[in-house]
Amino acid sequence: MPRWAMVIDLDKCTGCGACMAACKMENNVAIVDSKEAQAGRALFWMDMITTYEGEYPTVAAKRMPKPCFQCDNPPCTKVCPVRATYRNNEGLVAQIYHRCIGCRYCMAACPFTTKVFNWYEPQWLEGANKCFNPDVSVRAVGVVEKCSFCAHRLQHVKEVADLEKRPLQDGEYVPACSEICPADAISFGDLENKDSAVYKLSRSYRASRVMEDLGVEPKVYYLSKRVS
Amino acid sequence: MMDKTHQYDLDQDAALYRPIYQTGRGYYVVGGIFLAVYLFSIYMYYAQIRNGLGVTGMNQPVTWGFYIVNFVFFIGISHAGTLISAILRLSKAEWRRPITRMAEVITAIVLAIGGLHPIIDLGRPDRMMNLLESGRLQSPLLWDVTSITAYFTASTVYLYLPMIPDIARIRDRGGKLTWLYTFMAWGWQGTERQKQVLNRAINILMVMVIPIAISVHTVISYIFSMTLQPGWHSTIFGPYFVAGAIFSGIAALLIVMIIFRKVFHFEDYLKQIHFQYLGTLLLIMSIIWFYFTFSEYLTGIFGGEPHEMNTILYKFSGPFAFFFWGMVLCNFVIPVTILSFRKFKTISGVLIASIAVVIGMWLERFIIVVPSLANPRMELPLGIYIPSLVEWALFAGGLSVFALGFMVFAKFFPLISIWEIEEGRIHGVKEVEERIHSYLPGRELSNL
Secondary structure, eight states: OOOEEEEEETTTOOOOOHHHHHHHHHTTOOOOOHHHIIIIIOOOSSEEEEEEESOTTSOEEEEEEEOOOOOSSOHHHHHOSSSSEEEOTTSOEEEOTTTOOOOOHHHHHOTTOOOEEOOSSOOOOTTGGGSOOTTSOOOOTTOEEOOOSSHHHHHHHHHHHHHTTOOOOTTTSOOHHHHHOTTOOEEEEETTOTTSHHHHHHTSTTEEOTTGGGOOOOSEEEEOSSOO | OOOTTOOOOTTTTHHHHHHHHOOOHHHHHHHHHHHHHHHHHHHHHHHHHHHOGGGSSOOSSOOOOHHHHHHHHHHHHTTTHHHHHHHHHHTTOGGGTTTHHHHHHHHHHHHHHHHHHHHHHOSOGGGTTHHHHSOOTTSHHHHHHHHHHHHHHHHHHHHHGGGHHHHHHHHHHOSTTHHHHHHHHTTOOOOHHHHHHHHHHHHHHHHHHHHHHHHHHHHHHHHHHTSOOTTTOOTTHHHHHHHHHHHHHHHHHHHHHHHHHHHTTOTTTSOHHHHHHHHHHHHHHHHHHHHHHHHHHHHHHHHOOHHHHHHHHHHHTSTTHHHHHHHHIIIIIHHHHHHHSTTTOSHHHHHHHHHHHHHHHHHHHHHHHHHHHHSOSSSOOOOOOOOOHHHHHHHHHHHHHHHHHHHHHHHHSOSSOHHHHHHIIIIIHHHHHHHHHHHSTTOOOTTO
16 A cells, blocks of 8 residues: 655745645635634635744744645544545545535544534635536535545546556656645655655654654654754 | 321322323413424524534534533433432332432433434434444444434333333323323233233343443543543543433432422422432532542643643633633532531522532533633644534523423323332332341341
């Protein structure tokens, strides 16, 4: 089983939020109006966490893009009562939207708060609802959704590689956030492939994962010189 | 208590039959109010179905709110019944006789209400059957479905079986709905054989029902403690929840007893002594509850793990401080003060203590569910949760169903087990005397 992983270089990241926008477009993520977003119902598959350190006048803002960590030992899939979230053959934590009963147990169980819920019937901007990405199913009200590492892109490149009777190349499968990042801060690849850029970066002295001590084995690495 | 004549007389317990045949105007007024609240809550639920869970106050990261709090709370109350009645029956406590029926009714009604709450909480209630079609037994939620269904089945049967002789009595009195009582009495004639079979069935059920009841609240606590979330991931949650459930259950039972004593004039049946004994039980549970709470928070504070501390400080001095200290006041300070002194341990004192405990236990559930979600491990802004009108309405609706359920039950069946009171008069007094003799030195009972 491949271990698709993401490495986010926080030393390169400018916090521009292009990854969030690209993700929204790529995955047909609904737009939540500002009032609802204020109430904590914003739908982000790729989120951006901002924390402030220090006190005025020496304040430092820390920006940290946060996708789903696609844990190897995911706490969310363990608790799902209907197997609407599970770890698929590619080692990715997948969602089955039409099976989800909306109990939100997986959201409560996720230590990283990466899952989001469709509190209302999803809405899109005028016009945007005419140019959905056809590869990603549109979700309905009352189900949980989250970052899939753009699994539809993996399907696509796998089919192409199968037709051409060759193995997947490193860098052939990349999610939208990684592709768009203007600072080249998001690398993506297979950790099992020892020649991949991601494997090398994940072994960097700067690399760490969020709350490694929980033992859930997240597959998103952060690179930072600053000790987090 | 002891009736010297030992008469087998239908009218001896006339007070217990009266609510079935006589209905005052107050009944319709109170019933109407509860019905109105209930209908309003149905309307609100309809709005939730139409619009989605957005009409509630829940959000990310506070993904569970009132519905789950009330689910845990109501299921907790349900432990009043069956568990207490089973334990009292099993321990041959003679004073149980006028209490068991009400306790069992609480269980049946409240379980139905509580069991519905996770369904109210679903984003897609239309897909509820997925739980059966593609349910994963590895998920604690499925454990819940299983054990609550088992408990509901066992406790309704356990409510119904001891009712059969009473139903037969109502059938024999004639009057309204004879066909219904004839059907429900299953041809009960009160023969020795029938009594033997009934007693055996009750004995088997009361032993069975205790582990099932304990499993129910243990498994509910597992929903929380199986996750890695700070404040939830605790090994004592199982027994902590069970103790809390019995605690709130006794309090609810006392409230119900005091209300019906007043409304239906059961003063002759529910005496000072019953409230004294149950009050003592409530006092013990209050102290056990405090012990668990103390252990739970002390271990958290002593270890001082940062995420755990965030949650604890959120409760101790943060936005939830009012609820937390309110809970300590309601669950420990008030009941212990009232119930420790004979002077305060009157029926009205017990009523105040019980109301405090029910409120306190609701707060406890609230304090367990929300702060852990509002303080996720990730460095996110603190979660806020303000329940919406819909959630309040459904809470009020749940309480109304509880009251309505009792009111309807009282119009069809006696709230106090008539045959068990009779049995107490005829056999109980003698049996207890013999039993006490058998405890004392010098005399052996042949049949023990």
